[in-house]
Amino acid sequence: MSMNTRRSGILLHPTSLPGPHGIGDLGPAAYRFVDCLVRGGQTLWQVLPLGPTGYGNSPYMCLSAFAGNPLLINLELVAEEGLLTRDEIQATPRLPAHSVDYGRVQALKRSLLAAAYNRFTADPEHQQHERYASFCHVHTPWLQTYALFMALKEAHENRVWTEWEPGAAHRDPSALEAWQSRLEQEIGLHKYMQFLFFEQWTALKNYCHRHGVSIIGDLPLYVAYDSAEVWSRPDLFHLDPHGRPPVIAGVPPDYFSSTGQRWGNPIYRWTRMAESGYAWWIERFRLNLTLFDILRIDHFRGFEAYWEVPAEEETAANGRWVKGPGQELFKAVQAALGPIQVIAEDLGVITPEVDALRDALGFPGMRILQMAFGNDPKAAEYRPHNHIQRSVVYTATHDHNTSVGWFTSDPGTQSTQSREEIEAERRYVLDYLGTNGREIHWDLIRLALGSVAATAVFPLQDVLGLGTQARMNLPGSASGNWEWRFTFEQLTSGTLTRLRRETEIFERI
Numbered sequence: 283m284s285m286n287t288r289r290s291g292i293l294l295h296p297t298s299l300p301g302p303h304g305i306g307d308l309g310p311a312a313y314r315f316v317d318c319l320v321r322g323g324q325t326l327w328q329v330l331p332l333g334p335t336g337y338g339n340s341p342y343m344c345l346s347a348f349a350g351n352p353l354l355i356n357l358e359l360v361a362e363e364g365l366l367t368r369d370e371i372q373a374t375p376r377l378p379a380h381s382v383d384y385g386r387v388q389a390l391k392r393s394l395l396a397a398a399y400n401r402f403t404a405d406p407e408h409q410q411h412e413r414y415a416s417f418c419h420v421h422t423p424w425l426q427t428y429a430l431f432m433a434l435k436e437a438h439e440n441r442v443w444t445e446w447e448p449g450a451a452h453r454d455p456s457a458l459e460a461w462q463s464r465l466e467q468e469i470g471l472h473k474y475m476q477f478l479f480f481e482q483w484t485a486l487k488n489y490c491h492r493h494g495v496s497i498i499g500d501l502p503l504y505v506a507y508d509s510a511e512v513w514s515r516p517d518l519f520h521l522d523p524h525g526r527p528p529v530i531a532g533v534p535p536d537y538f539s540s541t542g543q544r545w546g547n548p549i550y551r552w553t554r555m556a557e558s559g560y561a562w563w564i565e566r567f568r569l570n571l572t573l574f575d576i577l578r579i580d581h582f583r584g585f586e587a588y589w590e591v592p593a594e595e596e597t598a599a600n601g602r603w604v605k606g607p608g609q610e611l612f613k614a615v616q617a618a619l620g621p622i623q624v625i626a627e628d629l630g631v632i633t634p635e636v637d638a639l640r641d642a643l644g645f646p647g648m649r650i651l652q653m654a655f656g657n658d659p660k661a662a663e664y665r666p667h668n669h670i671q672r673s674v675v676y677t678a679t680h681d682h683n684t685s686v687g688w689f690t691s692d693p694g695t696q697s698t699q700s701r702e703e704i705e706a707e708r709r710y711v712l713d714y715l716g717t718n719g720r721e722i723h724w725d726l727i728r729l730a731l732g733s734v735a736a737t738a739v740f741p742l743q744d745v746l747g748l749g750t751q752a753r754m755n756l757p758g759s760a761s762g763n764w765e766w767r768f769t770f771e772q773l774t775s776g777t778l779t780r781l782r783r784e785t786e787i788f789e790r791i
Contacts, residue, residue, distance in 0.1 A: 285576075285623055285646055286671060290731060290738040290790040291326020291498070292319060292745060293680065295341065295754070296354055297382055298767045304377030304387040306767060308482040309356025313489055318773055320493050323782035323791045327490060328498035328739055330680060331580075332483070332573065334432075336508055339384045339764045340755075342580065343506040343547075345432065348424040348569055350479035353384075353391055359482055363410060365398035381765040399474045410477075417477045423565055424510075429472035430458070431510035433465040443513040444525045451525065453514070483573060498625065498739070499574030501566070503581040503588075504531050504547035512548055518555060518562060519548040531584075532591045532598035536630045539758050542589075542598030549590055552607050560607070560614040567615050571622060582626035582645070583636045585611060612643055625674050625737075629653075632660070649675045649735060651726050652688050655710045657703060665714075666733045675735040677726040677744045680754040684743040687750030689722045723747045727781075731788040738790065745781060746772050 299306025299315060306312070319327060333344030334351045341351075360366050374390055377383055402408055418425060431443070438446045449457025462469065490497055505511050507527060512519055522528055531547040555562060570577055579585075584606055591601035616622060626640045628647040640647055654664035662668060669675060677685050689708065699707075712718070715725045723744045730738040743752040746768065755763045785791050 286736050288736055288788075288790045289325045290740075290785055291324045291328060291495075292322075292742050293328040293676075293739050294742040295330040295680070295764075296332070297764065298742070298754075300379070300767065300769050301356075302377075303357060303374060303390065305353055305382045305384075307354050307356040308479075308486050309358055311770075312356075312486050314770065316486075316490055316493055316495055318770075318778060319495055321775075321782065322745075322778040323785035325494055325496060325791075326498055326576075326737070326739065327495055328578070329500065329574075331500045331502055335384075335764075336506060338760060339382075341500075341764065342502050344509065345435075345506065346424070346428045346510045347505045347566055348421075349428045349476055349510070350483060352395065352475040352479060353387055354482075355391065355395065355475065355478045356482055357391070357394055360395070360398050360478065364408075365401045365410075366394055370394060370397070378767075379769055380767050382767060384765075395475055395478070396471055399471045402474060403470065413481070414474065414477050417480060418473060421476070421480075424569075425473055425476060426469075427514045428476070428510045429469045430462060430465070431513055432472045433468035434461060436468060437461075437465060442508045451513075487573070496575040497573075498576045498578055499570055501570050501577045501579050503579065503584045504545065504550075507546060507548050515562070518551055520551055521548060527593055529590045530593050531588065532601060533581075533589050533630050534601060535599060539598075542591075542601070543757055544591060544595070544598040549588070549604075556607065556610065560611050563611055564615055564618045567622065568619060571619065576623040576625060578625040578627055579645075580627045581630075582628055582640065583630060583632055586633070586636045586639045589631075608639055609642060644672075646672045646674050646735075646737065648679075649673050649733070650677075650679065650682070651675065651729060652678050652682050652685065655714065656699065656707045666729055669733045669735045671734055671736050673735040674737040674739060675730045675733045676738075677723070677730050677740040680741070681757050683750055683753050684741065684748050685723045685726050686744075686747055687753060689719060691750055721747070724780075724784075728784055728788075731784055731790060742768060742773075745777060 294315070296308065296312060297306045299311045301307055301309065301311045316327065331341040331344060332350050332354065333341065333346055334349050335341055336343060336345045357366060357371050361368060361371055371394070375386070377386060402410060434446060434450050435443065438450070443451055450461055487497060516525060520527060520529055527548040529549050530545065531549055532542055532544045534542045536542065586608060587603045587605050589598065589601045590604045591598050595601070624645045626645040626647050628636060628640055629650065649664045649669055651664065654661055654666070666675070678688065682688065683691065689711070715729065717725045727740050727744060730740060752766050754766055
């Protein structure tokens, strides 16, 4: 389907799905959600990065740029193949229905998946073996390295890789050979969990396609410092002889933070990547394009120029802009893989050069309605009467408050704007929409659907009309993020009927 076709969809990370095991997963609830999308007239499902999360549980700080998150594996589907029993699954402790307790979920799923792996290896005739061998062959470029990294990390009490014993940390061949022999069982378990994840995700993606739903995935520009990629390919990153980054990634002061955002990711050595024809990036795109139909590239502006911060700085305010690879990288990717469907996340400090790169590549940018009514220089561009067809309009993203929370929260909680600015913004919103604001979430969804932008997306929290307590992430905060979950009782038939009718009115079905 062309990026110029009018369509719309919902942003919901799979961890937010309902389910009995403390976290959303790729089982029955995910299929039921796809059915809800269809009933509501939606043809897009947008998710956040699906990788295995580390400290802080952020999907934007994954332990691998290639692997999937084992916490998303559905246990019932494993039981259907005879590797877990119903009694084992039902004996699990009751976990919260409206939030994710990552520590408890990790312990529960790791224990049961280890039991499943033991039964798999003990039965050489099991039906999964042929599929597992095929999976390992297809994913050879990254799978063994990832599994070894994870096994080593666990053997070192989950410490960052620079704190491992030197032979493992610096990949001494004889040390790695000894570790691989010692950790053979643990390495096998991590490979097996990846097999389960990819099988379950592929089946879900195929179900989406059979029901006319395409998936928008999220590809972050950077990878986490504590990741299999930085450990195994330090030559691709700016690191000192001890493996530590002298400079790190972030963004200067913007809408979200008055001191910028100090992300901490290592910076790529773009000249080294160019020497191989961007082979690492081609493989990363190749894998992601098997998982998703459309890629939202997070922090797209970093391909034109990125904000480099000295690692010793406490905030991101004192950094500098450094030129990125520009069109050269995307030309290499498309030469290898053919045309790709991309949404360029172009929020933050955007220059004419970034706009020119996005437009030269033919990628749509993003228009955020929550950012359309203030006095920020970009606000006018986000107002619907200034939208263009080649763009994607959002009521909000995972980094924003919910629309109800944004409109009703105490101005004192929004640090980058004064009380007077926020009150003026709210008056403008009401005047612009011609509304009393009682159903501000539906007002904004309708505004997005009516935009000339070819694609419209809204978080499920906005469809449900939820407040700040349902926010997914607060940039710059270290705890309480990525935990929100919903229940199907909240997503009523009336809500889906209304959403479908609004979508039909604006010809997005």
